[in-house]
Amino acid sequence: MAKVTEHLSNTQGKPVFSIEIIPPVKGSNIDDLLKSIEPMMELKPPFIDVTFHREEYILKNLPDGGSKEIKIRKRPGTVGICASILHKFNIDPVPHVLCGGFTKEETEDLLIDLNYLGIENVLALRGDYARPYNSFKAKKDGHFYANELVGQINDMNNGKYLHEEAEYLNASNFCIGVAAYPEKHFEAPDLDQDIENLKRKIAAGADYVVTQMFFDNQKYFDFVNRCRAEGITIPIIPGLKVLATKKQLDVLPKLFYLDMPEAFRKEVMACENDKHAKQLGIEWCVQQCRELIDFGVPALHFYTMSKSDTTLAVARQVF
Numbered sequence: 001m002a003k004v005t006e007h008l009s010n011t012q013g014k015p016v017f018s019i020e021i022i023p024p025v026k027g028s029n030i031d032d033l034l035k036s037i038e039p040m041m042e043l044k045p046p047f048i049d050v051t052f053h054r055e056e057y058i059l060k061n062l063p064d065g066g067s068k069e070i071k072i073r074k075r076p077g078t079v080g081i082c083a084s085i086l087h088k089f090n091i092d093p094v095p096h097v098l099c100g101g102f103t104k105e106e107t108e109d110l111l112i113d114l115n116y117l118g119i120e121n122v123l124a125l126r127g128d129y130a131r132p133y134n135s136f137k138a139k140k141d142g143h144f145y146a147n148e149l150v151g152q153i154n155d156m157n158n159g160k161y162l163h164e165e166a167e168y169l170n171a172s173n174f175c176i177g178v179a180a181y182p183e184k185h186f187e188a189p190d191l192d193q194d195i196e197n198l199k200r201k202i203a204a205g206a207d208y209v210v211t212q213m214f215f216d217n218q219k220y221f222d223f224v225n226r227c228r229a230e231g232i233t234i235p236i237i238p239g240l241k242v243l244a245t246k247k248q249l250d251v252l253p254k255l256f257y258l259d260m261p262e263a264f265r266k267e268v269m270a271c272e273n274d275k276h277a278k279q280l281g282i283e284w285c286v287q288q289c290r291e292l293i294d295f296g297v298p299a300l301h302f303y304t305m306s307k308s309d310t311t312l313a314v315a316r317q318v319f
């Protein structure tokens with residue numbers, strides 16, 4: 001098994017095909033998930049990201065007329081899925097590890113489990129807000145920003161655990177990825193500030209970057225050029241999503257704070273049905289991939305939502 005950065009540097013100049021999948025809703029069968037991603041194995045992804053979904057809070061009505069806040073996790077299972085990917089496909093899994101919902105001790109325990117499983121890669125993230133709240137809250141004694149989490153993982157890579165005095169602790173060996181936003185993270189006042197904060201993650205020990213999805217390549221090109229001008233030298237992997245329905249024209253910009261190029265929007269709006277919209281989504285993404293390959297990207301990373309059809313339709317044309 002290898003680190004993501006090793007996979008990126010062993011490609012003879014060609015970009016790597018990689019994917020992100022999401023755990024199924026609680027109570028589902030892992031075989032269904034693995035079957036859904038199996039068709040993409042023909043493209044031999046060297047690593048597969050598995051998202052992490054923190055707790056949510058719902059209000060449950062009580063018989064006495066009151067209500068009680070209940071904590072639920074709709075999509076647990078990230079670590080188990082990673083272990084299955086490793087053993088079934090012999091592919092490096094990349095579990096997403098969050099600040100949100102974890103104390104530092106819980107993070108340490110999770111990292112120890114991953115280390116014992118032979119998982120050598122993680123994507124370190126702050127994490128989404130816990131629904132239905134509309135701001136990020138860290139757990140007491142948890143991390144607030146991803147750079148702090150990267151620092152903890154990097155400490156473990158140097159044999160430094162929490163609250164330990166012993167000098168010769170077994171060091172982990174994680175390759176650490178972090179997120180970045182070509183169209184700016186929605187909370188950052190401007191892109192300059194956001195890039196400064198990306199630099200904090202790199203200074204803390206991040207080895208590579210994966211971007212939020214974008215539909216306008218120019219946003220990615222400008223972002224990479226600005227990062228390079230700021231002295232960021234680590235790989236910046238573009239994240240791609242194939243538009244599959246007309247509704248996603250509105251949903252994706254709202255969820256991920258991105259711009260849909262006007263020409264693409266108009267074309268998709270004119271579609272009679274989702275089948276046609278999906279076809280246009282595939283063609284748009286193929287064109288994006290071709291331009292990104294010409295730009296010299298290290299990988300094309302697809303947000304698959306654990307469905308293979310659109311990603312395969314694109315990847316078969318560009319790899």
Ligand code: FAD
Binds near residue numbers: 098179198211
């Ligand atoms: P951070 O890097 O901590 O940044 C968050 C905000 O704070 C930014 O505006 C940044 O500019 C600012 N900031 C950062 N550091 C500092 C600092 N030290 N001081 C002041 N300001 C600072 N969410 C999930 O819940 N699960 C997932 O599996 C998941 N996977 C993702 C994968 C990718 C590739 C991407 C791009 C996003 C993913 N997300 C996931 C969403 C992500 O958790 C959210 O976008 C979150 O709001 C920010 O995470 P981050 O790691 O970029 O945060």
